[in-house]
Amino acid sequence: MSRLVKEFVKGLWDELPPFRVLLGLCPVLAVTSSAENGLGMGMAVIFVLTMSNLIISSIRKVIPAKVRIACFIVITASLVVTVELLMQAYAYPLYQKLGIFVPLIVVNCLILGRAEAFASKNGVVLSIADALGMGIGFAASLTFLGAVREVLGAGTVFGVPVMWESFKPAEFMIMAPGAFVGLGVILAGMNAFNRYQSRKKGEEVPDVMNGGCAHCGACGGIQDLKDK
Amino acid sequence: MREILHMLVVLSIICATSGAVLVNLKQATKSQIEQQVLTYVQGPALLTVLDNRDNDPIKERVKIDGVTVFPAMKDGKLVGVALEAFAPGYSGDIGVMVGFDVENDELLGIGITTQTETPGLGDKVMKPSFTDKFKGHNLDSMQVSKKGGDIDSIAGATYSSVGTVDAVRKAIEVYQSIRPEISNIWKNS
Numbered sequence: 001m002s003r004l005v006k007e008f009v010k011g012l013w014d015e016l017p018p019f020r021v022l023l024g025l026c027p028v029l030a031v032t033s034s035a036e037n038g039l040g041m042g043m044a045v046i047f048v049l050t051m052s053n054l055i056i057s058s059i060r061k062v063i064p065a066k067v068r069i070a071c072f073i074v075i076t077a078s079l080v081v082t083v084e085l086l087m088q089a090y091a092y093p094l095y096q097k098l099g100i101f102v103p104l105i106v107v108n109c110l111i112l113g114r115a116e117a118f119a120s121k122n123g124v125v126l127s128i129a130d131a132l133g134m135g136i137g138f139a140a141s142l143t144f145l146g147a148v149r150e151v152l153g154a155g156t157v158f159g160v161p162v163m164w165e166s167f168k169p170a171e172f173m174i175m176a177p178g179a180f181v182g183l184g185v186i187l188a189g190m191n192a193f194n195r196y197q198s199r200k201k202g203e204e205v206p207d208v209m210n211g212g213c214a215h216c217g218a219c220g221g222i223q224d225l226k227d228k
Numbered sequence: 229m230r231e232i233l234h235m236l237v238v239l240s241i242i243c244a245t246s247g248a249v250l251v252n253l254k255q256a257t258k259s260q261i262e263q264q265v266l267t268y269v270q271g272p273a274l275l276t277v278l279d280n281r282d283n284d285p286i287k288e289r290v291k292i293d294g295v296t297v298f299p300a301m302k303d304g305k306l307v308g309v310a311l312e313a314f315a316p317g318y319s320g321d322i323g324v325m326v327g328f329d330v331e332n333d334e335l336l337g338i339g340i341t342t343q344t345e346t347p348g349l350g351d352k353v354m355k356p357s358f359t360d361k362f363k364g365h366n367l368d369s370m371q372v373s374k375k376g377g378d379i380d381s382i383a384g385a386t387y388s389s390v391g392t393v394d395a396v397r398k399a400i401e402v403y404q405s406i407r408p409e410i411s412n413i414w415k416n417s
Binding site: 059064067071074075077078082085086088090092096 | 231234235238239242243246249250253254257260261264265267268269
């Protein structure tokens with residue numbers, strides 16, 4: 001039972017897809033111009049992820065290892081088309097807004113990543129817990145980033161005005177560059193928060209969060225040359 | 229050999245099952261999707277070009293020679309019809325809903341249904357300042373002014389303007405070819 005809870009919860013913070021493991025960034029950047037769009041995309045991903053984990057984990061023993069990726073893709077693609085058709089039939093305005101990004105869920109690394117890393121190695125129940133956790137984490141992240149951008153860029157959340165009257169919206173935030181800025185600030189904030197928490201607990205702070213560039217090997221070669 | 233066979237069989241079964249499920253789903257959602265497209269894509273444009281009416285053009289639509297025709301009725305009499313046509317703009321097809329006055333054989337107006345023109349430049353063809361130029365226009369000489377017509381193209385958006393005018397001209401051709409059938413269908417009204 002505790003394993004089940006653990007697999008569910010890890011997607012909500014420790015392995016939060018877009019902000020901690022940086023998976024599935026294309027929709028994160030592209031559709032979060034408003035909280036509503038983010039939530040809609042998140043719901044579609046929850047559905048596809050849960051169904052794909054369910055199906056893949058239940059037939060994982062018959063899938064030959066050599067063609068497993070092809071099988072995963074076929075299953076994911078079918079589910080995405082299902083979502084696309086259902087969205088067209090019952091939520092057309094949302095479909096108009098999300099546009100090309102609905103079919104692009106197929107190539108969202110999050111879904112293939114969970115299929116490969118989790119569903120193909122674990123049972124049905126655990127896989128569903130994993131998918132729900134990851135999916136909800138993903139949807140919540142998208143909605144959060146969407147809300148932040150919408151507040152700053154349009155002064156509304158879910159279409160409801162929340163800012164004071166003389167507030168001048170920075171339209172830049174709902175354009176493409178706003179997505180990068182928003183994502184970057186959130187990532188920086190999360191790193192700062194984690195560092196603060198580690199310090200408070202007296203744990204050693206991982207190099208990655210220390211702000212310096214020591215952990216990055218990119219310029220190591222140059223340093224070596226200089227030393228010589 | 230057995231391994232290859234195993235792979236082939238499993239992959240084929242998965243693909244076949246997916247295909248079968250999707251075909252059925254597509255069939256099941258077809259009419260619902262058509263309804264949604266009519267409401268959200270063609271609906272808004274349709275209602276602006278056929279404003280003088282007291283019926284529901286979407287509900288009473290008729291297919292003539294493969295073209296969907298939306299009738300506008302007033303006091304039980306046919307006053308106008310609208311149909312959609314497409315022509316290539318700067319990037320992709322521009323869809324235009326064109327309304328016709330059946331009594332005077334002139335344009336009631338046009339509305340853009342779908343376009344992927346450059347935001348802020350080509351998409352100005354959607355603005356009333358451009359679409360209003362077609363109101364009450366006759367059915368001949370539908371052309372931009374550069375090519376001898378009387379529709380001024382939008383500065384900096386020549387391709388988009390020409391595309392829109394081309395689509396309107398196509399709609400006029402279709403309208404003229406199905407004109408007898410239109411009067412035939414709504415003969416009593």
